Amino acid sequence: MKSHGEQTKNTVVDVTKIYNGIVGEINLDFNLDIEDGTTGDYVFEEAPHVKAKIFEKARGRNENESYVALSIEVTGDYTCLCARCAKEVANHLCVSAEYGITRRLSEDSDEYVEAPDGLLDVGELARMLFYLELPQRVLCKEECKGLCPVCGTDLNLSTCSCKQVKKGNGLEDLKKLLDNYEEK
Numbered sequence: 001m002k003s004h005g006e007q008t009k010n011t012v013v014d015v016t017k018i019y020n021g022i023v024g025e026i027n028l029d030f031n032l033d034i035e036d037g038t039t040g041d042y043v044f045e046e047a048p049h050v051k052a053k054i055f056e057k058a059r060g061r062n063e064n065e066s067y068v069a070l071s072i073e074v075t076g077d078y079t080c081l082c083a084r085c086a087k088e089v090a091n092h093l094c095v096s097a098e099y100g101i102t103r104r105l106s107e108d109s110d111e112y113v114e115a116p117d118g119l120l121d122v123g124e125l126a127r128m129l130f131y132l133e134l135p136q137r138v139l140c141k142e143e144c145k146g147l148c149p150v151c152g153t154d155l156n157l158s159t160c161s162c163k164q165v166k167k168g169n170g171l172e173d174l175k176k177l178l179d180n181y182e183e184k
């Protein structure tokens with residue numbers, strides 16, 4: 001995998017610097033480390049890129065009142081195979097999110113992330129977000145007709161003479177047949 005630009009570096013951020021007013025915000029810009037560029041059926045020619053900003057969203061009188069937030073964006077280009085016709089598809093992934101940062105989470109949360117001892121591992125969060133947001137399956141186009149399950153013909157390109165059973169319409173077809181039968 002090519003990994004140009006900034007290499008993956010230490011992505012653990014000391015959030016207390018913001019709580020203590022030493023810095024106003026911390027910016028991170030790094031490549032996400034994914035093993036040899038592949039993840040399941042997805043191939044990344046270049047490592048996905050992460051941009052993150054940790055900033056004070058609202059100032060309190062003391063640390064417990066300050067609201068510090070993380071905004072994060074993960075982007076990347078990948079190729080994979082169409083789930084229906086197995087054609088190679090090039091796709092772009094772009095995930096962004098914002099979280100409040102808290103020292104300790106009492107329960108799982110979608111809105112807050114935990115920074116134990118004031119340390120936040122942005123790389124780990126980015127990785128989690130990345131794997132969470134990779135699509136379950138990708139189609140070359142919404143209306144991809146797929147391959148004939150009998151002879152393997154790409155039905156986007158041509159037709160075959162195999163008997164086609166339409167998926168999902170089985171019950172409806174049966175109902176129509178019965179309706180016709182009853183009318184006669």
Ligand SMILES: [Zn+2]
Pocket residue numbers: 082083084085086087139140141144145146
């Ligand atoms: Zn397809």
Ligand SMILES: [Zn+2]
Pocket residue numbers: 148149150151152153160161162
């Ligand atoms: Zn066929």
